[in-house]
Amino acid sequence: MTNLQDKTILITGGTGSFGHKLLDNVLTAGCREIRIFSRDELKQEQMRIQLNEPTVKFYLGDIRDRESIDGAMKGVDLVFHAGALKQVPSCEFFPMQAVMTNVIGSHNVIESAISHGVRSVVCLGTDKAVYPVNAMGMTKALMEKIAQAASRQNMSGDTIISSVRYGNVMYSRGSVIPLFVEQIKQGKPLTITDPQMTRFLMSLQTAIELVLFAFEHARQGDIFVRKAPACTVGDLAQAVQNLFGVSTPVTSIGIRHGEKMYEALASREELQKAEDMGDYFRIGMDDRDLNYAKYVTEGEQAAAQLVDYTSDSTQRLSVSEVEALLLTLPELRAELAAFQARGA
Numbered sequence: 001m002t003n004l005q006d007k008t009i010l011i012t013g014g015t016g017s018f019g020h021k022l023l024d025n026v027l028t029a030g031c032r033e034i035r036i037f038s039r040d041e042l043k044q045e046q047m048r049i050q051l052n053e054p055t056v057k058f059y060l061g062d063i064r065d066r067e068s069i070d071g072a073m074k075g076v077d078l079v080f081h082a083g084a085l086k087q088v089p090s091c092e093f094f095p096m097q098a099v100m101t102n103v104i105g106s107h108n109v110i111e112s113a114i115s116h117g118v119r120s121v122v123c124l125g126t127d128k129a130v131y132p133v134n135a136m137g138m139t140k141a142l143m144e145k146i147a148q149a150a151s152r153q154n155m156s157g158d159t160i161i162s163s164v165r166y167g168n169v170m171y172s173r174g175s176v177i178p179l180f181v182e183q184i185k186q187g188k189p190l191t192i193t194d195p196q197m198t199r200f201l202m203s204l205q206t207a208i209e210l211v212l213f214a215f216e217h218a219r220q221g222d223i224f225v226r227k228a229p230a231c232t233v234g235d236l237a238q239a240v241q242n243l244f245g246v247s248t249p250v251t252s253i254g255i256r257h258g259e260k261m262y263e264a265l266a267s268r269e270e271l272q273k274a275e276d277m278g279d280y281f282r283i284g285m286d287d288r289d290l291n292y293a294k295y296v297t298e299g300e301q302a303a304a305q306l307v308d309y310t311s312d313s314t315q316r317l318s319v320s321e322v323e324a325l326l327l328t329l330p331e332l333r334a335e336l337a338a339f340q341a342r343g344a
């Protein structure tokens with residue numbers, strides 16, 4: 001377990017599912033204080049009542065507002081920066097909102113952390129930041145660039161700044177697995193965008209492990225990726241149907257705004273300089289300085305022999321393997337038990 005004894009932790013966007021799960025993991029680690037920073041007073045109130053834990057403190061604010069983040073940063077040792085706009089469709093329709101939260105907000109968090117002498121900042125990102133096609137991914141890609149630019153300017157400073165990239169977190173709010181479960185419960189057809197579309201599959205617990213791994217191992221400007229298996233959406237739908245013992249019809253709805261057929265967790269150029277750490281890749285930053293000649297005349301060798309690390313090229317799970325993975329999710333097991341009880 002990561003050594004968090006006597007540390008003060010700040011979690012931006014801390015009232016979300018990541019914040020809750022991270023708390024599950026670190027509440028017994030002997031932290032001096034855990035600060036939850038977010039905009040939503042109702043969610044904070046619910047979390048405060050549910051936890052009833054004196055070491056957890058709540059800070060109302062918005063990462064877009066530097067003053068509010070400065071107010072929460074005093075005395076902090078470690079920041080997990082999870083505050084973001086994450087929904088692909090809403091960022092597509094309101095890209096400037098994504099810029100303000102994911103780009104300017106991340107800049108505020110990083111600069112505030114540096115000026116308060118925080119030891120480590122881990123910024124949470126997404127596979128959608130690699131070869132981005134939607135505003136959510138583009139703004140998260142810029143967050144990584146901002147983290148690395150701040151790292152380059154702080155090579156000898158006190159604050160280590162790193163980023164991580166998630167794949168799809170299974171059963172996260174608004175995602176496809178709970179949607180399929182709901183459709184089955186209501187006896188409706190399953191809506192499939194494209195049965196051949198692939199996505200990395202990651203549990204929330206694995207995502208937490210990735211963030212803690214980054215905290216433990218980060219060097220200035222690193223990006224960490226957790227290796228993960230993937231499946232096609234068609235197989236995912238089939239696996240959910242099999243577990244619920246139904247054969248509901250399937251409707252094809254086509255690719256949605258800003259979607260890709262497959263996601264990439266790391267590009268071939270990144271893999272060329274990445275360190276394979278077993279379950280993880282460490283992608284070191286390009287730490288050449290602002291001597292432009294190096295960029296123009298001294299490029300790096302092409303990574304022609306490598307392939308991108310994508311949901312198409314990673315380990316592909318079969319339908320029965322997806323079923324087994326789904327059964328590890330407590331939320332899905334609970335839905336399944338209720339569904340079976342209803343049918344009994």
Ligand SMILES: O=c1ccn([C@@H]2O[C@H](COP(=O)(O)OP(=O)(O)O[C@H]3O[C@H](CO)[C@H](O)[C@H](O)[C@H]3O)[C@@H](O)[C@H]2O)c(=O)[nH]1
Nearest residue numbers: 086087088126128168174175176191192193194197199233
């Ligand atoms: O009715 C649907 C909805 C989705 N899909 C497919 O299921 C896969 C997963 O879709 P999700 O909506 O669960 O996940 P996304 O990859 O689109 O993106 C998810 O993860 C992102 C973070 O990376 C954001 O949080 C986003 O809002 C969230 O939906 C995709 O191939 C999608 O095309 C369907 O087949 N049918």
